[in-house]
Amino acid sequence: MTSIGTGYDLQNSVFSPDGRNFQVEYAVKAVENGGTCVGIRCKDGVVLAVEKIVTSKLLKPGANKRIATVDRNVGVVSSGLVPDGRHFVSRARDEASSWRSTYKAPIPLAALAGRLGGYVQAYTLYSSVRPFGVTAIVGGWDSEAELGVDGQVGSGPSIGAGGKVSGTKAGGPGLYMIEPSGLYWGYYGAATGKGRQAAKAELEKLDLASGNLSLEAGVREAARIIYVAHEDSKDKDFELEMSWISSTEGPTKGRHQEVPKDILEEAEKAAKKAMEGDDEEETTAAEGETMEE
Amino acid sequence: MVMPTGTLSEDGIHIDMNHLKTGEVNLGTSIMAITFSQGVILGADSRTTTGAYIANRVTDKLTQVHDTIWCCRSGSAADTQAVADIVDYHLGMYGTANEEQPTTQTAAALFQELCYDNKDQLSAGMIIAGYDPRHGGSVYSIPLGGSLHKQSYAIGGSGSTYIYGYCDSYWKEGMSEAEGVDFVKGALREAIKWDGSSGGVIRLVVLTNEGAVRHLYLPDQGYKGPGTK
Numbered sequence: 356m357t358s359i360g361t362g363y364d365l366q367n368s369v370f371s372p373d374g375r376n377f378q379v380e381y382a383v384k385a386v387e388n389g390g391t392c393v394g395i396r397c398k399d400g401v402v403l404a405v406e407k408i409v410t411s412k413l414l415k416p417g418a419n420k421r422i423a424t425v426d427r428n429v430g431v432v433s434s435g436l437v438p439d440g441r442h443f444v445s446r447a448r449d450e451a452s453s454w455r456s457t458y459k460a461p462i463p464l465a466a467l468a469g470r471l472g473g474y475v476q477a478y479t480l481y482s483s484v485r486p487f488g489v490t491a492i493v494g495g496w497d498s499e500a501e502l503g504v505d506g507q508v509g510s511g512p513s514i515g516a517g518g519k520v521s522g523t524k525a526g527g528p529g530l531y532m533i534e535p536s537g538l539y540w541g542y543y544g545a546a547t548g549k550g551r552q553a554a555k556a557e558l559e560k561l562d563l564a565s566g567n568l569s570l571e572a573g574v575r576e577a578a579r580i581i582y583v584a585h586e587d588s589k590d591k592d593f594e595l596e597m598s599w600i601s602s603t604e605g606p607t608k609g610r611h612q613e614v615p616k617d618i619l620e621e622a623e624k625a626a627k628k629a630m631e632g633d634d635e636e637e638t639t640a641a642e643g644e645t646m647e648e
Numbered sequence: 649m650v651m652p653t654g655t656l657s658e659d660g661i662h663i664d665m666n667h668l669k670t671g672e673v674n675l676g677t678s679i680m681a682i683t684f685s686q687g688v689i690l691g692a693d694s695r696t697t698t699g700a701y702i703a704n705r706v707t708d709k710l711t712q713v714h715d716t717i718w719c720c721r722s723g724s725a726a727d728t729q730a731v732a733d734i735v736d737y738h739l740g741m742y743g744t745a746n747e748e749q750p751t752t753q754t755a756a757a758l759f760q761e762l763c764y765d766n767k768d769q770l771s772a773g774m775i776i777a778g779y780d781p782r783h784g785g786s787v788y789s790i791p792l793g794g795s796l797h798k799q800s801y802a803i804g805g806s807g808s809t810y811i812y813g814y815c816d817s818y819w820k821e822g823m824s825e826a827e828g829v830d831f832v833k834g835a836l837r838e839a840i841k842w843d844g845s846s847g848g849v850i851r852l853v854v855l856t857n858e859g860a861v862r863h864l865y866l867p868d869q870g871y872k873g874p875g876t877k
Contacts, residue, residue, distance in 0.1 A: 459757035504757045512800035517683040517785020525782050
């Protein structure tokens with residue numbers, strides 16, 4: 356960062372001579388210190404998880420939620436400045452509701468990610484604002500079932516819906532990560548925040564691209580990965596928050612919901628056990644791997 | 649505030665015989681759309697009137713709003729053209745801005761929003777029909793108040809009142825294309841025969857995964873041809 360102190364980092368939207376935007380890079384720094392967030396796109400759903408560092412013993416456990424529901428089938432979690440994350444979620448809700456009022460249908464995840472990317476990018480352009488201090492992971496499930504237009508009367512023909520090709524695939528899981536620059540990509544597994552490097556390394560081992568990981572296994576992996584990513588800041592207490600969205604046939608019926616307490620606790624127990632296994636027998640990596648799915 | 653016109657009868661039915669401005673172009677119409685085994689068929693007569701005068705005897709009331717999403721227009725020609733233009737714009741934007749083409753549902757939702765929000769200003773009865781790979785062929789009806797009805801088939805316009813019985817008797821789910829064309833043509837022939845505000849040629853559009861195909865049937869050929877020629 357040799358060009359720091361040359362004045363090109365004092366205002367938003369200003370390029371340095373070597374083509375960098377320092378305010379955006381500083382926003383990324385804010386994200387890099389945030390609690391680790393993980394998103395996993397499984398074959399039959401999506402899991403979101405966040406490591407919440409407990410900053411005070413006075414905070415009520417389980418009361419301060421960091422994963423938000425945007426539309427009934429979409430969840431958002433973010434690392435970085437928490438209030439910026441809340442504003443981001445608020446915008447996401449506005450976009451989802453605006454789409455619904457225009458098209459009388461839920462917003463496709465790809466369209467939502469696109470709009471949010473555009474919104475975040477606009478905050479890198481003007482001197483009156485600063486970039487978002489968050490990297491957000493947006494997960495959801497576009498319904499594979501046929502939904503009627505909101506408010507429609509009647510259900511149409513009972514048979515022979517004009518030339519419809521049966522067995523065509525529609526809907527499915529979606530996972531996007533949006534960075535302070537406004538950059539966004541779709542992912543099989545996404546990680547951000549302090550422990551992102553360790554988390555990404557673990558995600559890569561899962562071979563998510565083959566589409567074999569089930570949602571239930573994804574929940575256990577997400578919990579374990581948050582525990583792995585927390586290793587470097589072991590001295591700090593943390594709380595694990597997780598949510599999931601399944602297919603319409605799955606446990607959440609296509610909705611974004613908190614992972615039920617019993618499943619969360621079971622996943623946490625397994626995660627802790629996996630960690631202990633790693634501590635005791637650091638050299639036998641093979642055994643640690645038998646815990647994975 | 650728009651002054652209400654017409655009379656509210658004892659049974660609560662609002663009748664407004666003068667809902668059009670003097671000289672306004674009206675589509676005293678027979679329109680319909682049906683689903684069949686491979687997609688949808690839209691049909692319409694071609695008469696446009698200003699009062700008793702036939703302003704256009706070869707009108708095209710079947711309007712394209714996207715590749716394989718079309719609508720049948722009835723009511724005020726100006727109103728329905730304006731609404732179809734707005735929907736055409738929105739669907740075009742949807743197709744380019746999102747990496748997927750709009751469905752018939754999307755079009756129906758847009759039409760309904762416009763027709764409902766502006767119900768006091770508009771005189772528009774629309775039938776939306778389209779083919780998309782996800783839902784196949786589908787037909788939606790949006791009558792005067794701006795409600796949205798998904799149907800196997802829909803009929804509309806002043807001429808439709810004469811063919812409820814015909815359609816009810818001859819309708820079958822899952823017809824072949826030839827059967828569908830005969831059904832629509834047969835129904836519209838009756839509507840044209842009995843309704844003074846309907847007439848001229850019969851226009852059809854057949855929408856399948858192959859795209860849109862227009863048909864034309866002329867009264868001087870007994871509505872037998874020239875078909876797709």
